[in-house]
Amino acid sequence: MTYCVGLYLNEGLVLLSDTRTNAGVDHISTFCKMCVEEVPGERMIAMLSAGNLAISQAVWNRLQEGMWLDGQVHTLRDVPTMFRAAQLTGAAVRAVFETDGPALRAQNIAFDVALLLGGQIGGQPQRLFMIYAAGNFIEATADTPFLQIGEHKYGKPILDRVVTPETSLVDGVKLALISMDSTLRSNLTVGMPLDLLVYREGTQRVTLRKRITDDDPYFRAVRDGWSDSLRDAYRALPVPDWVPA
Amino acid sequence: MTYCVGLYLNEGLVLLSDTRTNAGVDHISTFCKMCVEEVPGERMIAMLSAGNLAISQAVWNRLQEGMWLDGQVHTLRDVPTMFRAAQLTGAAVRAVFETDGPALRAQNIAFDVALLLGGQIGGQPQRLFMIYAAGNFIEATADTPFLQIGEHKYGKPILDRVVTPETSLVDGVKLALISMDSTLRSNLTVGMPLDLLVYREGTQRVTLRKRITDDDPYFRAVRDGWSDSLRDAYRALPVPDWVPA
Numbered sequence: 351m352t353y354c355v356g357l358y359l360n361e362g363l364v365l366l367s368d369t370r371t372n373a374g375v376d377h378i379s380t381f382c383k384m385c386v387e388e389v390p391g392e393r394m395i396a397m398l399s400a401g402n403l404a405i406s407q408a409v410w411n412r413l414q415e416g417m418w419l420d421g422q423v424h425t426l427r428d429v430p431t432m433f434r435a436a437q438l439t440g441a442a443v444r445a446v447f448e449t450d451g452p453a454l455r456a457q458n459i460a461f462d463v464a465l466l467l468g469g470q471i472g473g474q475p476q477r478l479f480m481i482y483a484a485g486n487f488i489e490a491t492a493d494t495p496f497l498q499i500g501e502h503k504y505g506k507p508i509l510d511r512v513v514t515p516e517t518s519l520v521d522g523v524k525l526a527l528i529s530m531d532s533t534l535r536s537n538l539t540v541g542m543p544l545d546l547l548v549y550r551e552g553t554q555r556v557t558l559r560k561r562i563t564d565d566d567p568y569f570r571a572v573r574d575g576w577s578d579s580l581r582d583a584y585r586a587l588p589v590p591d592w593v594p595a
Numbered sequence: 596m597t598y599c600v601g602l603y604l605n606e607g608l609v610l611l612s613d614t615r616t617n618a619g620v621d622h623i624s625t626f627c628k629m630c631v632e633e634v635p636g637e638r639m640i641a642m643l644s645a646g647n648l649a650i651s652q653a654v655w656n657r658l659q660e661g662m663w664l665d666g667q668v669h670t671l672r673d674v675p676t677m678f679r680a681a682q683l684t685g686a687a688v689r690a691v692f693e694t695d696g697p698a699l700r701a702q703n704i705a706f707d708v709a710l711l712l713g714g715q716i717g718g719q720p721q722r723l724f725m726i727y728a729a730g731n732f733i734e735a736t737a738d739t740p741f742l743q744i745g746e747h748k749y750g751k752p753i754l755d756r757v758v759t760p761e762t763s764l765v766d767g768v769k770l771a772l773i774s775m776d777s778t779l780r781s782n783l784t785v786g787m788p789l790d791l792l793v794y795r796e797g798t799q800r801v802t803l804r805k806r807i808t809d810d811d812p813y814f815r816a817v818r819d820g821w822s823d824s825l826r827d828a829y830r831a832l833p834v835p836d837w838v839p840a
Contacts, residue, residue, distance in 0.1 A: 503748035507777035511822050512829060523835050532752035548838055557839055571833050577756050579828030584757060587820045590768045590813055593793055594802055 351539035352383060352400035352500035355529055356466045357522040358478040358490035360515045362557065363468045363549040364522035366530055367398045368500075370541030384545040385410050387426040387469075390555040395426045395435055395469035396547050400500035401462040401483070402454075405446055409463070412442040432469060432477040439467050440485035447483070464499040469549070476551050504536045505529030519548055519557075527562075527572045544569070596784035597628060597645035597745035600774055601711045602767040603723040603735035605760045607802065608713045608794040609767035611775055612643045613745075615786030629790040630655050632671040632714075635800040640671045640680055640714035641792050645745035646707040646728070647699075650691055654708065657687040677714060677722040684712050685730035692728070709744040714794070721796050749781045750774030764793055764802075772807075772817045789814070 354367040367383040381403060387395045397413075399406030416423040419438050429435045443463060451461050463483050470476035478490040480497045490497050492515045498506065508528050517525065523546065533540050548558040562569050599612040612628040626648060632640045642658075644651030661668040664683050674680045688708060696706050708728050715721035723735040725742045735742050737760045743751065753773050762770065768791065778785050793803040807814050 503781070504752050506781055507749055507752070508825060508829070510780055511825050520834050520838050521829070523838055524829055524832050528829060528832075535755055536748070536751055550839075558837070560837070568833070568835050568837070575832045576828065579824075579831060580753060580756050583821065583824035583828055584753070584766070584769055584773060586824060587769050587773075588813070588816050589765050592803070592805070592813070593765050593768055594795075 351537055353498070353502065353505060353530060353533045353537070353540045354383060354398040354400055354466055354500055355496060355498045355505065355509070355526050356398065356468050356478050356490070357513060357517070357526060358468070358476075358495045358497070358515070359517050359519060359522050360551070361519045361522075362551040363396075363476060363478060363547075364519060364526050365396055365398055365466065365468055365547040365549070366526040367545050368530065368534070368540045369543055369545065370539055371403050372539050375538065378539075378541065380541070380543070382545055384547060386547065386556060386559070388556055389427060392554055393427075393469065393471040394549055394553075394555055395432070395467065395471075396549070397439065398466040398499065400464045402459070405443075405450065405461065405463040406465065408446045408450065409439065409442045409465070412445055413439060417441050417445065430471070431474060432471055432479070435469070435471070436467055436477075436479040436481060436487050436489075439465060439481050440487055443481060443483065444485040447485070466497055466499055470551065470554055472554070476549070501533055501537045501540055505533040508532065519550065523548060524572060527569060528576050531573050531576065596782055598743070598747065598750060598775060598778045598782070598785045599628060599643040599645055599711055599745055600741060600743045600750065600754070600771050601643065601713050601723050601735070602758060602762070602771060603713070603721075603740045603742070603760070604762050604764060604767050605796070606764045606767075607796040608641075608721060608723060608792075609764060609771050610641055610643055610711065610713060610792040610794070611771040612790050613775065613779070613785045614788055614790065615784055616648050617784050620783065623784075623786065625786070625788070627790055629792060631792065631801060631804070633801055634672060637799055638672075638714065638716040639794055639799055639801055640677070640712065640716075641794070642684065643711040643744065645709045647704070650688075650695065650706065650708040651710065653691045653695065654684065654687045654710070657690055658684060662686050662690065675716070676719060677716055677724075680714070680716070681712055681722075681724040681726060681732050681734075684710060684726050685732055688726060688728065689730040692730070711742055711744055715796065715799055717799070721794070746778055746782045746785055750778040753777065764795065768793060769817060772814060773821050776818050776821065
């Protein structure tokens, strides 16, 4: 499994992924699931992946080498819009399915991949997409300003309750880390370290990229502080006075 | 889907179930998923169910009518121990599988059922079991003092972080409601009203049974208070001062 989350905020994007991959519970490894294509000042596009690692790595390689789209070979460095970037990525997923799908099916392995693609090109709006195994995609909007792939359930309640487009980037970092921590605690196939990317809208370059390890002092502060806060919070709720003593 | 949770606390048991059943998203109904067998002062046994409603209702009917166990017909009203109660319930699940399993398989319908069985008989310890579709079961212990069936992921982080055997019954009620609220918000197939049962250890009778509707003032207070608390809690966490302005 995997957990990746992308927040789509007025101030910019917060993208966070874990690094655990596993083939069974007795074969776990660490792989970065976050790839970035950047032409500083002109475009910044990041891709986060969940599912079969061979598929997502093949997708990224095809994107690097160039894919046919509208009669031309394109990469993420030269597509004119974020919509085209999502189309190109979807086309790469479909190309991998065409190449590897039959052999995977013959081994009874599902074609399992999901991607988040977020970024901004030139003066166009920043956008955040979720791309499915079929190569089609949806886009985050102000109504639902976050997208998740992989093991999304444990970390969703806090995002549902708190994230709005007005959430600041620093608060977004906090909330993505809280959401990830809930997932890490509950699903063994989601694991440290984490890869964090912060993108400030209108800059067309990576604002911050950070590998967060288990001993990262800020992550520890969030983790411990959050557990303490939850304990305090439930204690502060009114007592049900209708439970007989 | 369904969400049921049982807390196994030193002070007693807190059992909570939703009431939503669905056959597709366009056919939803309300059914109580909590059944109770009580001989006040001698025994209190409650069963919560998730999965196929026809299966769980058939299981409860067989338990009411009596099942063969160890060469005798037993019901939950006369089994000598909670372990036997779990065995009897497992035997009822297996009997339903024997009767209905082939016809369900012919319709490509999974034999999907999971049960929580909690209670206390005479001076024996209270116990809480989770019974699987195969009729086998596990038991809650002090290490993991809660069991969940159905859509368990959304409501698990708060329980993981806070519930211990020392948690009081009233705090247990709060926490079960918080856990349920997180689930209600995220999964449409979990729905109001709720059925709550509180059992105080050593009493061998239901302490409290309550149907909690959408306009229940306490549930509303928990729901709103919890959202407010989470907002306050994440704001109180330290700001990541390494995100460039």
